[in-house]
Amino acid sequence: MNPGPSDNPAVTDLLGLLAYAELGSFFRLADDAALAPTLRDKGRLASLAAEEESRYERLRERLLERGTDPEEAMAPFVAPLDAWHARTEPQSWVESLVKTYVGDGIAGDFYRKVAELADAGTSELVEAVLVEEGRGALISEVVRAAVEEDPALAGRLSLWARRLVGEALSQAQQVAMARPRLAALLAEGRADDDAGGSAEDGAGIGDLASVTRLFGSIADRHAERLEAMGLSD
């Protein structure tokens, strides 16, 4: 029997993943603000960090409304997301902006997936979050301006962006292996408990193939986002 939309456990996984992703981004952005060259730029990064925190709170609230323990829902994603952050520490203010932009972009892909699959209350939340994506335009403008001022940055930042997405896909691969139910949902929009074998068995071959396709489409959208920042793949 398929679970109803409001108690779909794979949607719980997705909300937990996104909630911890936002909390983690909050911490990293707050740290990175220390790299900002001026008081004004510190304030700008702090404001981006506060936005992440508010999304975290809304996702957490939604998990509570769904009758789930939010911290339990987040727990499986703490290690892979922390690992991603540890492997991608920005060395400058503009690297930190590129990371936020790339991270937001990938998160956006996941949010849209949730919107497709989830119950009405959750979809509303997701749409509200996506409406805020205006900040992406703001960040890409700042990065573009920095690259125009110092063209040597373009190559360095393009490499950086490639590393960011590479490390993200590598962590996502780990998550997909450990949580086939989530992998199936992301790959196919299938969210029934039978997809890809049980959680204990690991992901089936078919699911790994579709997860690969999903990653392919994330990489495609990543290329578009790079272009928006004036970088190349």
Added chain:
Amino acid sequence: MNPGPSDNPAVTDLLGLLAYAELGSFFRLADDAALAPTLRDKGRLASLAAEEESRYERLRERLLERGTDPEEAMAPFVAPLDAWHARTEPQSWVESLVKTYVGDGIAGDFYRKVAELADAGTSELVEAVLVEEGRGALISEVVRAAVEEDPALAGRLSLWARRLVGEALSQAQQVAMARPRLAALLAEGRADDDAGGSAEDGAGIGDLASVTRLFGSIADRHAERLEAMGLSD
């Protein structure tokens, strides 16, 4: 000639001081969240940090509306506030909460001073900020509960709180020496340019005496706040 309420330079000083204080608190709280023992507590501290950030933004906005460069207004307070934070790094989650509570309390005293002296637009902002003080009750409850569970904490946290306020007064003393105009306003509610000699001369003897009285009243209120947390002076 006395400046009008909306271009009173000492009010600009106060708003700059509070804006940087909120931004600094944001950074420290975000850092301290890493000390929190659980994912839930990390989230709670992150939420407190985001509140500081939103106050920073409102104060900055107000400085802009007053036709002041906000970063210039904040600049004189960066060193003393950073020094305060550097000298008072919490070693635990509950120390971090006590610091937030004490820091909020002192900031509240300053906010109230601004409200007395400033133009209507600024006073509105200050009142909105003070309405949020409900979080103080929340923090003091958590601290009280921690002390009840581990009574040995009480002495340690009382010492910690004393150090926090001692270091704050020591930094404030530096600021008062360097900015007599601000010292005069804080001590007496006088905000005219003649009070306490020119900014270049340093504070006059009379002002230092009244600043000492102001500090005395901050210390009195600090004792009340300690009691609210179940600590003693």
